[in-house]
Amino acid sequence: MSKVHILDHPLIQHKLTYIRDKRTGTKEFRELVDEVSTLMAYEITRGMPLKEVKVETPVAPATCHVISGKKVGVIPILRAGLGMVDGILKLIPAAKVGHIGLYRDPDTHEPVEYYAKLPSDIEERELIVTDPMLATGGSAAAAIHMLKEKGAHNVKLMCIIAAPEGIERVQKQHPDVEIFVAAVDEKLNEKCYIVPGLGDAGDRLFGTK
Secondary structure (H helix, E strand, C coil): CCCEEECCCHHHHHHHHHHHCCCCCHHHHHHHHHHHHHHHHHHHCCCCCEEEEEEECCCCEEEEEEECCCEEEEEEEECHHHHHHHHHHCCCCCCEECEEEEEECCCCCCEEEEEEECCCCHHHEEEEEECCEECCCHHHHHHHHHHHHCCCCEEEEECCEECHHHHHHHHHHCCCCEEEECEECCEECCCCCEECCCCCHHHHHHCCC
């Protein structure tokens, strides 16, 4: 679990409670996911390298720091991953956004690709793959594999809730990828939903069933 980071900041955990609550409506759910994503982005970028720069304050010269190193790309897994993008862009507005479309086959529970549109320079970027739920891990593992095939070298996975089964699958297939989550839940049920989880994140984000 050395590559798994559980972000237990009180604000994240507080908002996660209302995200889980079935009484939370679409508008509030969407706003909470956005807010939690911003808080998680603060943590996921903690290791970004800095370099020194000289600036002139109104009083005197100062040695300060700006972010150095690779640029950032945000890659939501459609459709639920879209709900996390704006929260990240609030902190990293210059990040490029790609999209990967995967759905889970209702019978096999395996991911099926139906869309991909990525930045042309993903090999030069630190990529953050977003999906609110890490259930079986199939979609996340497939998305990461796709990115690596296209030249990505630095990929992180950011989810709100994960099941142990999903974490295990991603770690087995991509041991180099760091996983950032707000909570690790108990298990998957017979329909491969996370227990206790929060239901279907995409349906709750977009008001569909």
